Amino acid sequence: MKADLRIPLAVAAALILAAVVAFGAPHVVGDYFVRILLLIALNSILVLSLSLSNGFTGVFSLGHVGFIGAGAYAAGILSLTVQQKKALLPHLPDLLNWFSLPFLPATLAAGLFAAILAVIVGYPLMRLSGYFVSVATMGFLIIVNVVLINASDFTRGARTFTGVPLATSLPWVLGWLAVTLLVLSRLVYSPFGRRMKAVRDDTIAASAVGISVLRARLVAFVIGAFFAGVGGSLYAHYLGSFSPNTFYFAMTMNLIAMLVLGGMGSLSGAIIGVICVSILSEVLRSVERGFTIGDITVPALFGASQIVLGFLFILIMIFRPKGIMGDRELTFGLSGRSANHNQKEGKDR
Amino acid sequence: MSQLEYIIQQIINAVSLGSLYALVAVGLSIVFGVLKLTNFAHGDVMMVGAFTTVLLIGIGMPFAPAMLCGILASAVAGFLIERIAYRPIRNAPDVTRLLTSLAVTYILENLGILLFTSSPRNFPLPDILNTSWQLSGGAITFTNINVLTVALTFVSLIGLGWFITRTTIGLGMRAAAEDMQAAQLVGLNVNKVIIIAFIVASAYAGLAGVLWAAQAGVVQPQMGFTPLLKAFVAAIIGGFGSISGALLGGYMLGALEIFIVAFMPDVVVPYRDAIVFALLIAFLLFRPGGLMQPNREIKL
Amino acid sequence: MATADPLLRVDNLEVNFGAVRALKGVSLDVREGEVIALVGANGAGKSTTLRSISGLARAKSGTVTFAGTVINKRTAPQIVRLGIAHSPEGRRLFGGLSVAENLRLGACTRSDPDGVARDTEKMFVLFPILRERWKQLAGTLSGGEQQQLALARALMAAPRLLLLDEPSLGVAPLLVRHIFDALAELKRQGMTMLLVEQNIALALELADRAYVLRTGKVALSGIASELRVDDRVAQAYLGAAE
Numbered sequence: 001m002k003a004d005l006r007i008p009l010a011v012a013a014a015l016i017l018a019a020v021v022a023f024g025a026p027h028v029v030g031d032y033f034v035r036i037l038l039l040i041a042l043n044s045i046l047v048l049s050l051s052l053s054n055g056f057t058g059v060f061s062l063g064h065v066g067f068i069g070a071g072a073y074a075a076g077i078l079s080l081t082v083q084q085k086k087a088l089l090p091h092l093p094d095l096l097n098w099f100s101l102p103f104l105p106a107t108l109a110a111g112l113f114a115a116i117l118a119v120i121v122g123y124p125l126m127r128l129s130g131y132f133v134s135v136a137t138m139g140f141l142i143i144v145n146v147v148l149i150n151a152s153d154f155t156r157g158a159r160t161f162t163g164v165p166l167a168t169s170l171p172w173v174l175g176w177l178a179v180t181l182l183v184l185s186r187l188v189y190s191p192f193g194r195r196m197k198a199v200r201d202d203t204i205a206a207s208a209v210g211i212s213v214l215r216a217r218l219v220a221f222v223i224g225a226f227f228a229g230v231g232g233s234l235y236a237h238y239l240g241s242f243s244p245n246t247f248y249f250a251m252t253m254n255l256i257a258m259l260v261l262g263g264m265g266s267l268s269g270a271i272i273g274v275i276c277v278s279i280l281s282e283v284l285r286s287v288e289r290g291f292t293i294g295d296i297t298v299p300a301l302f303g304a305s306q307i308v309l310g311f312l313f314i315l316i317m318i319f320r321p322k323g324i325m326g327d328r329e330l331t332f333g334l335s336g337r338s339a340n341h342n343q344k345e346g347k348d349r
Numbered sequence: 350m351s352q353l354e355y356i357i358q359q360i361i362n363a364v365s366l367g368s369l370y371a372l373v374a375v376g377l378s379i380v381f382g383v384l385k386l387t388n389f390a391h392g393d394v395m396m397v398g399a400f401t402t403v404l405l406i407g408i409g410m411p412f413a414p415a416m417l418c419g420i421l422a423s424a425v426a427g428f429l430i431e432r433i434a435y436r437p438i439r440n441a442p443d444v445t446r447l448l449t450s451l452a453v454t455y456i457l458e459n460l461g462i463l464l465f466t467s468s469p470r471n472f473p474l475p476d477i478l479n480t481s482w483q484l485s486g487g488a489i490t491f492t493n494i495n496v497l498t499v500a501l502t503f504v505s506l507i508g509l510g511w512f513i514t515r516t517t518i519g520l521g522m523r524a525a526a527e528d529m530q531a532a533q534l535v536g537l538n539v540n541k542v543i544i545i546a547f548i549v550a551s552a553y554a555g556l557a558g559v560l561w562a563a564q565a566g567v568v569q570p571q572m573g574f575t576p577l578l579k580a581f582v583a584a585i586i587g588g589f590g591s592i593s594g595a596l597l598g599g600y601m602l603g604a605l606e607i608f609i610v611a612f613m614p615d616v617v618v619p620y621r622d623a624i625v626f627a628l629l630i631a632f633l634l635f636r637p638g639g640l641m642q643p644n645r646e647i648k649l
Numbered sequence: 650m651a652t653a654d655p656l657l658r659v660d661n662l663e664v665n666f667g668a669v670r671a672l673k674g675v676s677l678d679v680r681e682g683e684v685i686a687l688v689g690a691n692g693a694g695k696s697t698t699l700r701s702i703s704g705l706a707r708a709k710s711g712t713v714t715f716a717g718t719v720i721n722k723r724t725a726p727q728i729v730r731l732g733i734a735h736s737p738e739g740r741r742l743f744g745g746l747s748v749a750e751n752l753r754l755g756a757c758t759r760s761d762p763d764g765v766a767r768d769t770e771k772m773f774v775l776f777p778i779l780r781e782r783w784k785q786l787a788g789t790l791s792g793g794e795q796q797q798l799a800l801a802r803a804l805m806a807a808p809r810l811l812l813l814d815e816p817s818l819g820v821a822p823l824l825v826r827h828i829f830d831a832l833a834e835l836k837r838q839g840m841t842m843l844l845v846e847q848n849i850a851l852a853l854e855l856a857d858r859a860y861v862l863r864t865g866k867v868a869l870s871g872i873a874s875e876l877r878v879d880d881r882v883a884q885a886y887l888g889a890a891e
Contacts, residue, residue, distance in 0.1 A: 060444045124634055130443045131387050135581060136633045139626035142578065146623040249574075253455055260448060302466075303459035310456035317449045318437045517757050520750050524743045530705060531741035536729030536758035536806060 015178045022171040034170060040278050041173040042234055045180050047258045047270045049227035054256075055264035056188055057220040058200030059126065062252060063137030066144035067114040067225040069247025071232025073148060073155055075110035076164045079103065079237070084163045091153035103167040107176075107233040114229025118222040126217040129203065141252065148244035155244065162241035168234045176234060180227050185267055187223065196220055197265070257313050262323050269325025276324070277309070284308055354488035359611045365495045367603025368502035369561055373580035374587065374595035375509065376553035382526030382590040383546045384439070387581070389450040390430055391554050392573025393457035398423035398555025399562035399572060400465065403472055412475045420555035426457075427551020431544055439543075461570025469567035478563065498560045505556060506596065512549070513592065522546050526590055582629040588639030597640060654717070655680045656841055657702070657733075657810055662711035662721075664694075664701050671697045673865040674711065679810065684832075684842045686852040686873060689862035690886045695845040696738050698862070699812045702843070703735035704728045716809065730758050734808035738815050738845075740799040744788025748779055748798055751787050755805030764807065772801040775831050793824030800831070811835070813844045817851065829855060853877045861885045 025034055046068060053059045078101040080088065085097045101109065125136050149158045187193055198206040199216045207213050236242060254277070262273020284305030290297070316323065373395065380388045402419035406412060434453050438446055461467075474494065481492040513519035521542045525532040533539055554573075561576055562568045579602060580595075587598025602625065609621045617624075632639060655678035664672040672694045679685045687695045700706040702713050704725035713721040720728055729735075734755075743751055752772065756765045773780045776797040782790060787798055796816055803811060816832070817825045829851055836842065836855065846852035853859055853873045861869040861882055868885045869876070876882055 060447065125630070128633055128637075131447050132633050132637065134444070134447055135387060135585070136630050138578075139582075139629045139633075142626045143623045146620060146626075150619040150623075253451060256448065256451070301463055303461075303463035306459035307456050307463065310452045310459065313452040313455070314434050314449055317441070317445050317452065321438075321441060321445050514750075517753065520746065520754055521757065523746060523750075524754050527743045527745055528741055530725075531737065531743065532754075533725040534703060534705065534729070534735050534737060534741070535754050535802065536726045537754065538726050 014181075018174045018178060019171075022174045025170060036278065036282060038168070038170050038173055038238070040274055041170070041177045042168075042231065042238065043255070043258060043274045043278065044271045045173070045177050045227060045234065046231040047255055047262070047274050048177075048180050048184055048267060049224045049231060050255050050259055051264065051267065051270045052184060052188075052220045052224035052227075053217070054259060055266070055270070056193065056200065057196045057217050058203075059129075059217050059221065060131070060134045061137040061221070062134050062256075063121070063140035063144075064224065064228055064255065065247050065249075065252045066137075066141040067118060067228035068232040068235065068251070069144055069148060069244065070117055071110035071114045071229030072236035072242060072247060073161065073232075074113040074229070075106045075233030076161055076236045076242075077154060078109055079106040079165060079167075080163055088156060088161075088163055089154065093153075103165070103172070103237060107230055107237075110233035110236075111226040111229040114232065115222050115226040118225030119218070122218050122221040122225075126214055126221060141248070145244050145248055148247075158244060160241045160243050164236050164240050166237060166240050168238035173234055173238075176230060180230075181267065183223070183227075188267065192216070192219070200265075257309060260313065260323055261316060263325030263327070264323060265327035266323075266325040266329050268330035269323055269328070272324055272330070280312075281305060281309065351488070354485050355611075358489045359607050361489065361491050361495070362611075363604040363607040364600070365491070365498055365564075365603075366607060367600035368499050369557060369564070369576065369599075370579055370583045370602050371596045371599025372502055372505070372553055372557035372560070373576050374583040374599045375506070375592055376550035376557070377577075377580050378584045378587075378590055378592055378595035379522070379546050379550040379553070381584070382592070383522055383529075383543050384435070384446075385443075385590075386435065386446050386450060388550075389447075389577065390434075390453040390457060391550070391580070392577030393454055393461070394423045394426050394430070394551045394554040395558030395561065395573040395576065396457070396461055396568070396570060397426045398558035399472075399568045400461070401555075402559045403470060403562070403568050406473045412478070416556075416559045419559050420552050423555025423558065424548045424552040427547045427554070428544065430551075431547040435547075458570050458574075465570060467570055469569040472562045472566050472568055474563050474566070494560075494563050498564065501556065501560065505553070509549070509553075509592065518542060518545050522549075579625065582625055584639075585629055586632055586639055588641030591639070591641040594639050594641035656716060657843070658712075658714045659698070659702065660712045660714070662698070662701060662713065663709045664697050664706050665709050666697075671706075671865055672701070672708075675862070675865070675867055676711075677860050677867065677870070679841060679843050681809075681841055682839050683858065684836050684844060684856045686849075686856035686859040687843060687845045687862060688847075688849050688852055688859060688882070689868075692864075693862040694865040695862055696814055697865075699735060699737075699814050699843065699845055702728075703733055703812055705735075705737075726758070729806055729808075732807075732809035733812060734803040734806040734810070735812040736799045736803040736814060736816070738818070740795050740819075742787040742795055742799055742802070745786060747784055747786055748782045748790070749784065751798055751802050752779075752805050755802035756807075758806055765805070768805055768807060772804065775804075775834065776801055791821075792819040793821050793828070796820050796824070796828060797831070800828070804835075809841060811840055811842045813842060813846075815845060815847060817846060817848050825851070849882065850877070 021037070025037060050064045053061050077089070077092070077096060081100045082098065085092055089097070121140055125133060125140070128136055148155050155161060195206070195211045196216045198211055199213050203213055258273040258277045259270055260273070261276055262271065263269030288301055288305045290300035373391070377388060377391050380386055380391070398419040401422035402415045405415035405418055430453055434449055435446070438449050478494045478497060479492055481490050483490050513523055518541070521532060521537045522545070524537065525539060525542045529539065532542070557576065558573065562572060580599070583598035583602040584595045585598070586601060587594030587596065606621055606625065609624060610618055657679040659675060659677045662672050662675045663670065675694065675698055677685070687698060689695055697706055701708050701721065704723055704727070708721050712719050715731060715733060718731065720731060743754065752769060756768070759765055778794055779798060779801055782794060787795065790798060800816065816828050820828060832842070832855055844852055844856060853876055856873040858871065859873045859876050860867050861876070863885045869881055
């Protein structure tokens with residue numbers, strides 16, 4: 001179908017742009033903007049991976065950050081040097097302590113690890129609906145947190161996990177973002193993607209026409225978890241050091257805010273949400289530190305930016321619960337029309 | 350110390366902890382009953398009550414009236430949350446309402462950080478409540494705050510029992526929890542029922558918040574988070590939306606946690622919370638209506 | 650046919666459920682003291698008519714006037730206070746509440762405890778089983794007992810107009826007779842009723858007049874005793890199945 005080709009095409013166009021940005025940006029703008037750009041791209045990967053289950057399949061998981069955390073720790077353990085392992089993780093099992101993986105394989109392994117975890121967790125949990133699946137996945141997140149804190153042979157426990165090589169650069173992140181976007185756009189706008197959306201829109205009707213609800217949800221959950229694990233690895237290699245609470249409710253809330261603001265049923269919406277929230281947070285954060293205009297000194301108000309974001313979030317829930325994009329896609333002017341619009345037109349003809 | 354004394358001590362601990370869980374879970378269940386809303390902000394309403402109490406004690410008010418004001422402050426907070434955030438989205442899909450309650454949590458916690466910073470503050474408990482009782486030559490100990498917690502839990506729950514069986518609005522709360530439309534058909538003012546349910550639930554949160562902070566000895570903006578999560582588990586084990594279920598679940602969870610800490614091997618103890626939440630998931634999967642509503646179906 | 654000022658007047662009522670037009674301009678009136686039957690096949694719009702009178706369903710257009718007041722913009726609780734009680738399809742009792750508590754909630758709009766006590770006694774005369782089951786949870790009653798409780802709960806509001814949706818549904822045949830005897834007694838006492846009923850014979854026996862609904866419209870109306878022998882009633886049923 002022509003309408004379905006437009007999105008990969010749009011993605012390709014965006015990629016060329018991204019490549020130019022990736023390699024050009026550091027020469028043009030300062031470190032600060034490169035850092036923001038990198039965080040936007042990184043968060044885009046995380047929010048996109050979240051959108052697969054929460055947005056497109058209607059399984060509102062609160063446990064997604066558990067996969068990100070699992071990926072971050074898995075990648076961190078794999079890519080520490082052998083000497084670092086001996087110093088920082090002296091009780092690491094022999095199986096893991098004699099080698100060190102480069103960035104890419106460590107990241108792939110992290111994604112795979114998160115995906116396997118998602119199969120195990122998702123197989124029972126994807127049978128639940130509504131907020132029961134939300135509460136159950138939240139339980140999963142808490143369990144991951146408890147395990148990260150207590151499995152100190154692997155994770156150094158509540159202490160900071162350090163020494164991960166700072167390998168995450170803008171080209172790497174944009175590259176992975178491109179892969180994520182390509183895979184997800186192919187998936188979401190495929191027949192299987194339509195099944196996912198059918199499951200979301202009317203679970204009973206979907207199963208009545210022979211769609212396996214469990215299978216659709218599980219596939220979305222597992223693929224989402226894979227990219228969450230990849231994102232976790234990128235995050236780990238960006239931060240270098242982190243602790244179990246890096247991957248907990250604050251991050252959950254942040255990613256959900258980005259997803260919901262952008263629009264839960266739209267890939268471009270997810271990215272738009274990330275951009276909006278990131279820019280807004282940066283602006284608010286600089287205001288929050290306190291500033292002086294003429295004779296007036298505004299004192300630092302820590303927490304104010306989150307309060308503003310929270311209110312914004314509630315306003316969106318009340319007045320625009322579908323977010324900025326809703327179910328529509330931005331197609332970068334290639335078609336000038338939304339994906340849904342195209343599909344509807346196709347039906348009318 | 351004999352085996353028996355050890356067990357009695359653990360039972361005392363379990364009843365004390367279970368009372369706190371029950372108080373929080375009852376409030377959650379009241380709100381879930383009438384609105385079918387998992388109210389994450391409930392933990393922050395606890396925080397409001399605890400902070401109000403601490404601040405009032407700080408300016409010289411005695412403990413008892415300060416606690417009453419704290420409970421009142423929580424009730425007002427609950428009222429405002431319902432009016433401002435929840436009422437506009439009352440008929441929205443589950444997920445929208447869940448997210449809104451998360452956003453309210455986010456706002457209140459950060460408001461707490463803004464006003465009081467995130468570092469813990471001392472809870473100035475009067476000496477009389479800190480007095481400890483030693484039985485069997487010190488083998489069994491508990492303090493007056495433990496006694497007060499259990500006593501207030503019992504008194505307030507008897508009060509709640511009276512309210513929901515003897516008053517029209519209390520009956521209306523139970524009726525609305527069962528069938529909102531039928532409640533409207535008999536002429537119940539549903540807005541009034543919901544707002545009263547919120548106020549009652551929030552007052553419970555306030556009471557629980559003060560007692561929780563008093564036992565912990567500190568208050569801080571995120572203090573409501575852990576009890577909230579535990580109370581979720583308690584409420585779901587008991588049967589979400591059922592008040593007696595929340596009670597049962599609260600005490601069972603208290604007993605389970607104390608059992609793990611007191612009788613399980615040391616390697617297991619740090620995983621206590623993981624076990625608790627695994628239990629939650631197991632209940633959601635195999636007995637979603639909890640112990641009190643065995644036939645409820647929420648699965649596909 | 651309509652004389653001046655009926656107690657209830659439904660005028661050209663249209664109700665949509667999403668894209669489905671459930672009612673396509675229903676008009677009917679109920680005079681004080683009358684029992685009106687509303688009959689028709691499944692999906693003809695009988696329950697929807699009752700639900701839009703009692704405020705559970707919102708009309709797209711048309712009006713509902715009760716005792717001179719236009720009520721179709723009012724909420725269900727307000728309508729109860731005006732004097733319309735609705736015993737809904739499927740009974741919708743509060744199963745976790747006792748018989749006593751259900752009846753108490755039925756009277757929750759009233760502020761005359763003496764009157765409520767008197768009416769409770771009346772319910773015991775009309776439905777003696779309720780006295781026996783007084784402390785029992787409504788959910789544990791049999792179908793027929795539940796139906797009696799549902800009727801009693803609606804009556805406890807001391808309504809001027811009683812809307813009854815399928816009082817014979819899910820009730821053992823022997824008890825159906827009993828329930829309709831109670832309705833006949835209510836009629837004798839002067840209660841105005843609008844009755845939706847699948848069992849046409851029973852409904853037309855009790856009613857003064859009847860309206861036959863077919864796919865969201867009034868197909869036929871008239872004196873109940875005449876409609877009982879009218880072939881067109883049966884045709885309206887069969888026609889709806891097309």
